[in-house]
Every structure is written in structure tokens, then in C-alpha cells.
Amino acid sequence: MKKVIIYTDGACSGNPGIGGWGAVLVYNGRSKEISGYDKSTTNNRMELFAVIQALRALKESCEVVVHTDSQYVADAFNQNWIATWQLNGWRTAGKSDVKNADLWKALLYEVNKHKTTFVKVKGHADVALNERCDQLARGEVERYQKIIAENN
Secondary structure, eight states: OOEEEEEEEEEEEETTEEEEEEEEEEETTEEEEEEEEEEEEOHHHHHHHHHHHHHHTOSSOOEEEEEESOHHHHHHHHTOHHHHHHHTTSBOTTSSBOTTHHHHHHHHHHHTTSEEEEEEOOTTSSOHHHHHHHHHHHHHHHHHHHHHHHTO
16 A cells, blocks of 8 residues: 655635645655635635645545644544544534534545544644645635736
């Protein structure tokens, strides 16, 4: 089974606002960068979407280590929140609806295709590939802001 290392990040200008996401996938010493934007979203949605898109980019089942600076994403898997949410019908321990359930379900679908591990990295702490993902995500926000400015 191929082992792929993934770094992801999301960004938002305003929360909600224009969002961007970025991911770097590393396999066998080679890397691939992917990124995109959403015209109206939240930072947490972009964090989730980055992981979803990175996993969707894989063409076969792999052993995957996802590095994220999002405590929200990492803890959902490492603290087993996602399993509890499913058992509770996508409701939290406080009986409220799980926020971003649509993306959590999409992420869970992608995660289950692979042997996936989540690693929490500290953001803005000179982790090169995490910093690159941040640049990609912020670059997508800026790209969309420029599109809006050119069309006004």
C-alpha cells in the first residue's frame, strides 16, 4: 500500500467570508499542490474541504498521514468525536446539530477509503509544508478578491 503524506490548511477573509484552501500531497519524494476557493464560507469549512479535496486527489487506497493545524479537524478523529456524532445522529453531546455535518460526512466517506491518521501540527511554526498550504489558501482568497475587484 502506498504511503502518502498530506498537509492541509484553510483560510478565510471574514468568518464567514471569502475562503481558500490548500493541500500538499507527498508520495515517494514527489509533491503535488492543490488549492481552491469558496466565495462565502467559514474557516472551519475550508479546513475540512482541504482534507476532503486532498483525499479525493488520491487515485487508489493508500496509507495516509494528514497533517493539519486545525484542532477542529484533528480532534474529531483523534478524540473520536466523529464516531460519537454518528452514534448520536449527527448531534453533539449537548444535543445540538453538529456544525458542518455535510462536510464531516463527505470527509468520513473519503477517510474510509484509506488507512488514515491525523496529526495536529502547530500553525505558523515554521513547518514548511504547513506554511506552504497556508500560502496556497491565502493566495486563493486573494485571487478571488481580485476577480471581484476586476468585475466591479
